[in-house]
Structure formats: structure tokens, C-alpha cells
Amino acid sequence: MAPRPRTNRPRTSRPRRPGRPRRVLLAALVTASVAVPMSCAARPADVPAPAPTAVAPLRAATPAALDERYAASRDDIRAAERAAAGHGDRKRAAALRAMAGPARHFLSFDGRDGGRTTEVFGDLAHAGRVAVLVPGSDTNLDTYGRLRADAVALRRELGDRAAVVAWLGYATPSTVGPEVLTAGRADGAAPRLRRFLGELDAVKPAARTSLLCHSYGSVVCARAAAGLRVADIVLYGSPGTGTGNVRELHTQATVWAGRGADDWIAGIPHVRLRLPFTTVGFGADPVSKGFGARTFDAGGGGHSDYLKPGSVSLRNIARIVSGQPRPEEGGDA
Incomplete structure (x- = not known):
């Protein structure tokens, strides 16, 4: 048989798969591209506010x-209201005026740089169960109504023997900014959260306390988790914690994780990329089997629906806070 004639057609080769660092970087960029369209609020305007009153730890x-x-x-909120009014921000002033109402109960308030607040819902003095909510990105004085609505809904689900504390104790990252992809804000927030929970444990040692961590708030909770005296740490709508598994949290608490079927955060790649000056991404998926958390059924809701009245996720989170042994568990992701 005669040999086949050679042709001048160029040889083709399979496209090279990008190396692991490149794949991780691409995944991080995908994370940003997913997060950007989901943002519905920018950082609040730089409205001036006075420094809060110095107070001793709650004894x-x-x-x-x-x-x-x-x-x-309440006095600090009224001072911030006057500053906002003087600045010409009538919307912020009106919101602060509502916060200063006699039915609202804040353990702390700082109106600077978007706001830091710790609000109590229910009778903390007599509560046998306490849930501390730690919010995620884009939570500030201008968007505080969302966190408050979640706290109110959970308090109603739990009943009169429970109190809910909405802890906005840090400057949350913007969903459209690069900080939402790193643990920088969480690193700054974690000591404040630990200090607050230590103070709460000192004055309520017999209460059953649970830490509820939404979205980027789960990164904050993970940074603060080691050694905390809490019964449960509940991660929901989480992009990851910056750890590979529950053991790396160094906590005696029961760690729970849930994600709604319609939560866009399911599309976030669970990677960590070490760059020269920072680390991007938060690693293992908290609802995956390998992470090791107990999973719970979070229903079919979206990223902001976990504490929506009547939802499966609200019912199951309330069961966890109440110490009920068998909340409806979800399957492994």
C-alpha cells in the first residue's frame, strides 16, 4: 500500500486546561460576576454622626x-438624628427618629460610617433562649429595615420565652466591592462579636444562646467561633467560612448549615486563592457533606428569605434555637 501523501494542514491539539491557580482565579472572578448583579443597595452616604457615649460593659x-x-x-440615636437633620439627610433623620422610639431597645448605637447597632427584640431579662443575628453585606442604617424584619419574624416564631438580638457590630462590605470576596471585614468584626457574646454570657449564663449567621455574616461567625460559649452556630445563605470543615472552627457548638433552593449563592465557586496581599474566596461549601455541618431544610426561598414569615427555613431555624432535637433536615449538597 502506498504511503499517504503529506498535507500542509496544520496540526491541531487539545486546548490546554488552565493550571489550578488560574482556574481558582477564574472562579473568583466568576464569584464577583455573580455577586454584582445581585446587589440592590450601595454603601450609605457619608452622613456625619457624633461618637457614642462611652459605657461600661453590661454587668x-x-x-x-x-x-x-x-x-x-436612645440618647445617642437622638444625637445622630440631629446631626443627620443638620446635614440635610431627611431620610436618615426620619429613620433615626423611629429608632429612638420608646418601644425600641438598643444595647449600643454608633451612627458613624454607616452605623453599628445592637437591638434587642423581646424580654432579654427573662429570656431562656437567645438568638444573635449576624447579617451580611450591604447592611447599614439605610437598609436596617431588612435586618429588623428578620429579627421580628424570628422573635414571633420563637415565642415569649425567647429574645432575639440583631447585632450589626461591624461595617459590612458592599456586594459590589472587592471586600466581599475577602475576610478583611470579618477579621475586624470577629473580636467585637466575641466581646459582645462574652458579655452576654456573663449576664445570661443560664440562657441557651444560638449564633445565626447570614451570608457574609457566616465568615464573621467563623472568625469568632473558637471557644465561644454558644449552643449552636447556624450558617445560612453562606458563601463559605474561610475554613475547610467544621473541625477548623474549633467550637463545641453544634454547627448547622442550610441553603434555600432559589438562593443565587449556590452558584458561587467554593475556592480560596492566596494572592500576595490577600486571600480571595471562602473555601468549602458549608452544606456539603465534606464540611461536616448538620444540614437543615431551608425550603425553596432565595437569599433574603431565610427568616421570612411562614417559611420552612424560619420554622427550622426556630427549632434549632429552641433546642428541639429534630428540625427538618436537608439532604447533602
Whole structure:
């Protein structure tokens, strides 16, 4: 048989698969591209506010001690309202005026740089169960209504023997900014969260306390988790924690994880990329089997629906806070 004639057609080769660092970088960029369209709020305007009153750590959870702290925070809110009004921001001033109402109870308030607040829902003095909510990105004084609505819904689901604390104790990252892809804000927030939970444990040692961590708030909770005296750490709508598994959290708490079927965060690649000056991404998926958390059924809701009244996720999170042994568990992701 005669040999086949050679042709001048160029040889083709299979496209080279990008190396692992490149794949991880691409995944991080995908993360950003997913997050950007989901943002519905920018960082708040730079509205001036005075420094809050310096207060000593809470020494007791008696009604009198709590009322004294609530009154001090109310004065700080009114001072911030006056500053906002003087700045010409009528919307912020109106929101602060509502916060200063006699039915609202803040353990702390700082109106600077978007706002830091710790608000109590329910009777903390007599509560046997306490849930502490840690919010994620784009939570500030201008968007605080969303966090408050979640706290109100959970408090109603839990009943009168429970209190809910909405802890906005840090400057949350913007969903459209690069900081939402790193643990920088969480690293700054974690010592404040640990300090608050230590203070709460000191005045409520017999209460069953659970830490509820939404979205980027789960990164904050993971940074603060080691050694915390809490019964449960609940991660929901989480992009990851910056750890590979539950053991790396170094906590005695039961760690739970849930994700709604319609939560866009399911599309976030679970990677960590070490760059010269930072690390991008948060690693293992908390609802995956390998992470090691107990999973719970979060229903079919989206990223902002976990504490929506009547939802499966709200019901199951309330069961966890209440210490009920068998919340409806979800399958492994």
C-alpha cells in the first residue's frame, strides 16, 4: 500500500486546561460576576454622626440595668438624628427618629460610617433562649429595615420565652466591592462579636444562646467561633467560612448549615486563592457533606428569605434555637 501523501494542514491539539491557580482565579472572578448583579443597595452616604457615649460593659441583665443601657443608646440615636437633620439627610433623620422610639431597645448605637447597632427584640431579662443575628453585606442604617424584619419574624416564631438580638457590630462590605470576596471585614468584626457574646454570657449564663449567621455574616461567625460559649452556630445563605470543615472552627457548638433552593449563592465557586496581599474566596461549601455541618431544610426561598414569615427555613431555624432535637433536615449538597 502506498504511503499517504503529506498535507500542509496544520496540526491541531487539545486546548490546554488552565493550571489550578488560574482556574481558582477564574472562579473568583466568576464569584464577583455573580455577586454584582445581585446587589440592590450601595454603601450609605457619608452622613456625619457624633461618637457614642462611652459605657461600661453590661454587668447584669436585670430590667433596671437594661433600661439604663437602652436609655443611653436612645440618647445617642437622638444625637445622630440631629446631626443627620443638620446635614440635610431627611431620610436618615426620619429613620433615626423611629429608632429612638420608646418601644425600641438598643444595647449600643454608633451612627458613624454607616452605623453599628445592637437591638434587642423581646424580654432579654427573662429570656431562656437567645438568638444573635449576624447579617451580611450591604447592611447599614439605610437598609436596617431588612435586618429588623428578620429579627421580628424570628422573635414571633420563637415565642415569649425567647429574645432575639440583631447585632450589626461591624461595617459590612458592599456586594459590589472587592471586600466581599475577602475576610478583611470579618477579621475586624470577629473580636467585637466575641466581646459582645462574652458579655452576654456573663449576664445570661443560664440562657441557651444560638449564633445565626447570614451570608457574609457566616465568615464573621467563623472568625469568632473558637471557644465561644454558644449552643449552636447556624450558617445560612453562606458563601463559605474561610475554613475547610467544621473541625477548623474549633467550637463545641453544634454547627448547622442550610441553603434555600432559589438562593443565587449556590452558584458561587467554593475556592480560596492566596494572592500576595490577600486571600480571595471562602473555601468549602458549608452544606456539603465534606464540611461536616448538620444540614437543615431551608425550603425553596432565595437569599433574603431565610427568616421570612411562614417559611420552612424560619420554622427550622426556630427549632434549632429552641433546642428541639429534630428540625427538618436537608439532604447533602
